[in-house]
Amino acid sequence: HVQLVESGGDSVQAGGSLRLSCAASGYTFSSGCMVWFRQAPGKGREGVAAIDNAGGATYTYAVQGRFTISKDSAKNTLYLQMNSLNPEDTAMYICAADLRCPFKKDDAIWGQGTQVTV
Numbered sequence: 744h745v746q747l748v749e750s751g752g753d754s755v756q757a758g759g760s761l762r763l764s765c766a767a768s769g770y771t772f773s774s775g776c777m778v779w780f781r782q783a784p785g786k787g788r789e790g791v792a793a794i795d796n797a798g799g800a801t802y803t804y805a806v807q808g809r810f811t812i813s814k815d816s817a818k819n820t821l822y823l824q825m826n827s828l829n830p831e832d833t834a835m836y837i838c839a840a841d842l843r844c845p846f847k848k849d850d851a852i853w854g855q856g857t858q859v860t861v
Contacts, residue, residue: 745769745852747838752857759828759861765821765838765854776846779812779823781834781859788837792823795844805831828861835859 747770751763763779778793792802792812800812811824821838837856841847 745840745842747840747852747854749836749838749854749857752836752859754860755828757829757861760824760826761828761859763823763825763836763838763857763859765823767819767821767840770819770840770842770852775840775842776844777812777814777821777838777840778846778851779821780837780839781832782837782856783834786834789834791836793846794821825859828859830861833859833861 746768748766749763751761753761755761774796776793776795779791780788781791782788790803791806792810794800794812794814802810809827813822835856835858838854839851841851
C-alpha cells in the first residue's frame with residue numbers, strides 16, 4: 744500500500760523560500776516517476792516539476808530557475824525547493840507517484856497536499 748504525505752507548506756512573503764517534502768511509504772524511489780502539482784483556487788491542477796527514475800528533472804516554464812525538485816532514496820522522500828516565491832505561486836502543492844515511467848495521472852498515487860501562501 745503506497746502512501747504519500749506532504750509537509751513544509753507555509754505562509755511566506757514574496758521573495759521568500761520554502762522547501763516542501765513528500766514522504767513515501769510502500770514505494771521504491773529507485774523506480775518510477777514523481778511529480779509535484781499545484782492547484783490554486785478556481786484553477787485546474789498544474790504540473791510544476793517532475794523527476795524520473797534516473798534523476799532527470801523537468802519544470803513548467805513559470806518556475807524554471809526558481810524551483811528545484813530532488814529526491815533522497817535513502818529517506819524515501821521527494822523535495823521541492825522553492826525560491827523567489829511570488830503571489831502567483833500560492834496554491835495547494837500535491838505530490839504524485841507513478842510506479843513506472845513515463846508518469847501517467849490515471850496510474851498515479853496522490854498525496855493530500857500542503858498549502859503554500861505567498
